[in-house]
Amino acid sequence: MKILIIEDEKALGQSIADYLQAEAYTCELVADKHSALQRIESFDYDCILLDISLPDGNGLHVLKALRENNKTDGVIIISARDGIEDRIHGLQLGADDYLVKPFHLSELSARIAAVIRRRRFSGSSILEAAGLTIDTAARTVRVNQQPADLTRSEYDLLLYLLTNRNRVVSKHAIAEHLSGDGEGLFDNYDFIYAHMKNLKKKLIQAGWTDHIKAVYGMGYKLEAP
């Protein structure tokens, strides 16, 4: 899968590229509007990460250019502005998602996967990894043929870990992913531990070998060889 990263802050762009490359995405990195416009003219991407505040202009022009040419590349706006009007405007112009800096790379990765699923596979896709079969349209999880009955949070947690498999997902990222905006108000993450425990129990009951490892208190990692 090809990702175009349009971000003028080089260090951040590089971090994103490095992280995504571990997920077998091919990443291209540009740092200004002009280069971005050139790239999208000549190439197609599965997903484009667009920073609005570019040194030579507003990144939204790139978005407009994309949609005017009827290109089906997915677009996720990454921006330091988090006003509601900015979000609405971006989405109205045709962006698929809007992520506010600073964000967790694991969250970005999950959103990219969701956008690609939506654009490529009309929202439905079967994920098979680490001994699990996940139907994202039906939101079901199976271990071989055995279904596991997961709550919404447990499903979201599993999908999140699976999308970011073989990488450490920080507990902050998990908390934010699971509780949307309300996360930041809490500083103890015991509820994540509880969810994790229940999730593992149900999966193991369905016959799964537990591949989720806790990493020194930083977070969790789903190992999928």
Add this chain to the structure above:
Amino acid sequence: MATKTQLVPRLRVMEIRPGGPQPRLEDGVTLEKAPRKPAGDSLYTADRYRLLTSYLVINQETYKLQIKSSLQDHQRLIGSIIILQSVLLILLLTGLLLINQSLARRIWKPFYQTLRKLRAYKVDDPAPLALAPSGISEFEELNTAVEQLAERSRQSYLSQKEFAENASHELRTPLAVFQGKLEMLMQTMPLSEEQAMLINDLADASHRMTRLNKGLLLLTRIQNGQFPDTADVSVRNTARHLLAQYEPQIGQKGLSVEEDWLDELWVNMSPNLLEVLLGNLLSNAIRHNLPGGKIVVKGPTAP
């Protein structure tokens, strides 16, 4: 009242016929024959009258002249004079005071106008301080100086406000870089437990910085009045929605929730802000509560 000396020119020559009636002179003035001339004049002052006794020698005959003057009239007269004078004085003083006041009011009017405007002036008012022009040069000078001062403090306030907003905004990108690199650091292998603990602490600090920055931005937005989306919102519904959202955290700490809505409470404000407000209250109630404790959500009591 006539004095003896004044009476003298008015004395007429009268004849006193023996056996005839006593000639009447004036009221209170009597003239009668006296046996001989004693020492001199005497003045007798009684409570109600004054009696002047004098002796005249007319045609080698000694006469006693007595002039009686009623003090009552005298006193009444003095009284009236005093009263009249006091009344006049009071009227004069009052008039003077009133004139003085109205003159002062008129003269100081521009000053009081300026004072009123100063009291009402707020630095965060979008309209700059505008003082009415005055013909009096001292007040003109005062007004100009005050206007300049107000404008300076307003500019300073505006640039500080902008600064806070800009600072918060600018912080986001370095925070994003920091968080990103930290997340990459988490992936490095091999990772010792010691390194993981350090990374953990860094992640917590980074998280707090992000939250602080968000809070700062929210405050500047509230200050700038950037929540104009006021609408009628139900406090109860918002509270219930939040309680449902925080159910995992509430359950995890074993808290029980008691709701007590006596009355539906509707407010007209930005729904986003209301959610932030109630969210903060609720999250504090959860965070600082004892395990197994209780949260009581109470609506307003009926008036």
